[in-house]
Amino acid sequence: MTEPTSLPIFLLISIVKIAVVLVITLTAVAYTVLLERKVLGRMQNRWGPSRVGPFGLLQPLADGIKLFLKEDMMPLAVERPLFVLAPIIALGCALISIAVVPFGATYLYKGVDITQIANVNVGLLVVLGVTSIGVYGIALSGWSSNNKYSLFGSLRATAQVISYELALGLSLVGVVMRAGSLNLRHIVDSQSAHGALSWNIVGGLQIVAFFIYLMAAYAETNRSPFDLPEAESELVAGYHTEYSSMKFAMFFMAEYANMITVACVATLLFFGGASSPFGHTFDGFANGAFAHVAFSIFWFVSKILAFILLYIWVRATLPRFRYDQLMGFGWKFLLPVAMINILVTALALAYHG
Amino acid sequence: MQLALFIIFGLLAIAGALNLLYQRHPINSALSLVVVMMSLAVLYWSLGAEFLAAAQVIVYAGAVMVLFVFVVMLLNAGEEERTHGSRIAYIAGIPGALGVLGLLSWVFFSNRIALGTTTVGGDLNASDNLKAVSHMLFTSLLLPFEVTSILILIAILGAVVLARKEL
Numbered sequence: 001m002t003e004p005t006s007l008p009i010f011l012l013i014s015i016v017k018i019a020v021v022l023v024i025t026l027t028a029v030a031y032t033v034l035l036e037r038k039v040l041g042r043m044q045n046r047w048g049p050s051r052v053g054p055f056g057l058l059q060p061l062a063d064g065i066k067l068f069l070k071e072d073m074m075p076l077a078v079e080r081p082l083f084v085l086a087p088i089i090a091l092g093c094a095l096i097s098i099a100v101v102p103f104g105a106t107y108l109y110k111g112v113d114i115t116q117i118a119n120v121n122v123g124l125l126v127v128l129g130v131t132s133i134g135v136y137g138i139a140l141s142g143w144s145s146n147n148k149y150s151l152f153g154s155l156r157a158t159a160q161v162i163s164y165e166l167a168l169g170l171s172l173v174g175v176v177m178r179a180g181s182l183n184l185r186h187i188v189d190s191q192s193a194h195g196a197l198s199w200n201i202v203g204g205l206q207i208v209a210f211f212i213y214l215m216a217a218y219a220e221t222n223r224s225p226f227d228l229p230e231a232e233s234e235l236v237a238g239y240h241t242e243y244s245s246m247k248f249a250m251f252f253m254a255e256y257a258n259m260i261t262v263a264c265v266a267t268l269l270f271f272g273g274a275s276s277p278f279g280h281t282f283d284g285f286a287n288g289a290f291a292h293v294a295f296s297i298f299w300f301v302s303k304i305l306a307f308i309l310l311y312i313w314v315r316a317t318l319p320r321f322r323y324d325q326l327m328g329f330g331w332k333f334l335l336p337v338a339m340i341n342i343l344v345t346a347l348a349l350a351y352h353g
Numbered sequence: 354m355q356l357a358l359f360i361i362f363g364l365l366a367i368a369g370a371l372n373l374l375y376q377r378h379p380i381n382s383a384l385s386l387v388v389v390m391m392s393l394a395v396l397y398w399s400l401g402a403e404f405l406a407a408a409q410v411i412v413y414a415g416a417v418m419v420l421f422v423f424v425v426m427l428l429n430a431g432e433e434e435r436t437h438g439s440r441i442a443y444i445a446g447i448p449g450a451l452g453v454l455g456l457l458s459w460v461f462f463s464n465r466i467a468l469g470t471t472t473v474g475g476d477l478n479a480s481d482n483l484k485a486v487s488h489m490l491f492t493s494l495l496l497p498f499e500v501t502s503i504l505i506l507i508a509i510l511g512a513v514v515l516a517r518k519e520l
Contacts, residue, residue, distance in 0.1 A: 007354065082380070121482060125407035132415025136387070139419065143380065143426045151426070158423055162416065182483060 013112045018099070021117060025098055029256040030060035036312045043316040064249075072245040075146070082144035087243065087250035090137025094257035097130040101264045102185050104274045105296035107289060115274075115293060116185070123184040124176065127265055128169060131220065135161050137254065138222075138229070138239050145242040153238025156323065157229035160219055163330045164226075168216035170338035171209045174345040175200050175269045188273030195279025199272040206345070210270045212338050217262040219330065221255065224315040228323055263307035267300065274300040355473045359399045366392035377432045383421045390414040400471050404483050 034049065034056065041048025049056035074080070100123040104115035113119060120126055135158055142154020176182060178200065179190040191199050200206040219226040230238035240251045267273055274296035321329070369388035376382045390413045398406040461468065490498050 082384075120403070122403045122407045125404070125411065129407050129410035129415055132411055132419070133391075135415070135419050136384075136422070139422055139426065140384075143422075155423070155426070158419065162419060165416075 009110055010112055013110065013114070014117065017114060017117050021098060022095065025095060025257060025260065026253070028260060029253050030064065032256045032259065032308055033063070033252075034059050035308065036315070039309065039312045040316050043313070067246055067249040070245040072247065073242075075242050077146040078242065079144035079146065082140045083242075084247070086137050086141035086144060087247045087254070088137075089140070090134055090254040091250040091257070093130050093134035093137065094254040094261065097127045097261045098257075098264070100126050100184060101261075101268065102188060102273065103264075103297060103300050104293050106185070107293040115297070119183070119185060122182045124172065124182045124187070124265075124269075127261070128165075128172075131258075131261070132161075132165060134254070134258070137251075141243070141251070142239040145239070147242050149236045150239050150241045153229045153235045153241070156235075157222055157239060160222070160226065160229065160326065160330075163327060164216045164219040164334070167212055167330060167334035167338050168220060170335065170342060171212035171216060172269060173338075173342045174206050174209045177342075177345055177349055178206070184268050184273070188268055188275060191272040192275040193279070195275070196272070196277035197279075199270065199277075201270040205348075206270060206341075208337065208341050209345075210266070212334050212341070213266060213270070216330070216334060217266065218311075218314065219326070221258040221262055223255075223259065223311060225318040225320055226326060227320060228326060231320060259308060259311055260304065263304045263311075266307055267303040271303050355399045359396060359473055362392040362395040362399070366396065379425045380422060383418060383425055386421070387414050387418045390418065399473055401482070404486050 037059075038048040038056065049059040052058040052062045074083070099117040100120050102116040102119070106113055107115050138154050138157045138161070140154075142150040142152075142157075145151070175187065179187040181187060181190075191203070194203070197203050201210045218224075222229050229235075230240075232238075235241075240248055243251060276295065276299050366389050369385045369392060373382045373385035373389065376385060390409060394406040394409040394414070397403075397409060
């Protein structure tokens with residue numbers, strides 16, 4: 001953290017980093033939507049979007065233009081300031097948590113690390129905190145819409161997110177105990193000794209924690225099979241029923257940005273972050289610091305992509321839960337198992353250490 | 354730079370607190386309180402207490418205040434009205450709040466050598482900040498820590514007992 005650089009250079013590089021990461025994240029969000037539609041189409045034995053551009057690759061652009069040009073409807077009975085504020089909170093929180101994610105091996109340019117926007121000592125807690133603030137976007141959107149379906153959707157979403165946040169946080173404690181730090185870089189470094197064998201999911205024996213995290217994270221992002229807040233057969237569209245045009249698009253983008261964040265955290269905590277699955281075996285091929293960083297970013301992006309494909313696969317496969325089953329599953333199964341995992345990990349660490 | 358952040362978010366916290374009192378609708382007041390909590394977290398951060406800042410955001414802004422907003426939404430509470438009691442609270446409240454503020458400032462200023470001081474942004478570079486906090490919690494402050502956990506456990510049991518009566 002001790003930067004020898006002057007403040008203007010640090011600020012300038014930071015702003016460039018933020019702009020680049022923001023643009024890449026938003027593009028990734030747009031193309032995740034397309035990927036989901038294509039893969040879902042293939043899984044359901046149809047083509048998916050194929051008309052706009054080669055293989056439908058320009059579909060996100062067309063969607064973006066459509067959403068921008070649509071009329072922005074503002075129903076008369078809404079609570080106006082909160083109605084406008086809610087999508088901004090949702091999208092803002094979804095994008096902010098990317099800031100602490102290290103997406104490559106450390107590469108210093110003029111004394112500033114360019115593969116991470118902010119290296120924070122409590123990085124993991126920052127991600128959790130920002131995610132928990134994102135609940136306000138959903139809660140307020142439902143309430144301010146003055147529509148009973150919106151309110152039901154947002155109540156469901158809020159209750160679900162608060163409940164599953166506990167299991168999510170507790171599932172990460174085992175990993176934090178192994179690494180002995182909340183800094184995301186240190187957590188990644190603690191798994192990089194022997195490639196895939198020392199990743200937390202394999203070598204750290206945190207496979208139970210990983211599956212708890214995965215299920216809780218699917219519920220956190222309101223994704224199938226936990227997408228009850230927007231169950232269209234019961235609730236029209238849930239909390240964003242009254243939203244149109246770009247305000248709706250912001251909720252939509254927030255959902256996909258949250259998916260990417262969840263994939264980032266899963267990669268960092270359980271799959272060795274930006275480290276190669278082969279450890280240092282092929283380090284000879286990537287001579288030079290820059291090639292090393294390029295390969296680390298490649299591994300990170302591949303892992304994220306694998307997680308997003310898993311998300312889509314789950315959505316195409318599993319039906320929705322019933323709401324009481326969802327709550328029972330979170331409180332009576334995931335939470336106790338996460339606590340047992342903490343106990344066992346702590347005992348194992350105490351025995352070996 | 355940390356000093357600038359400290360001043361900006363200190364002013365934001367005061368503005369949020371005043372807005373909390375000024376707003377008539379409970380949900381606006383609750384959201385102002387969220388702004389105060391978040392500003393306090395930034396203040397903690399700029400003083401070097403990273404863990405405290407993150408815990409402040411997760412526990413207060415992310416859990417407690419969400420439940421507040423949740424309850425306000427469920428009860429569909431309307432705007433508050435001016436009653437006789439609210440006028441009495443207005444007359445007695447301002448001197449009372451000033452009195453508490455004066456008392457706390459007096460205690461903090463008179464014991465400032467015993468309480469110790471910190472510099473703005475001073476301890477942010479130390480990487481074992483978190484370890485120091487946890488070490489202190491589990492050694493010298495173990496008894497208060499455990500007593501607090503038992504208090505929370507009793508509160509949870511009390512909530513369960515109250516909820517079971519309704520079933």
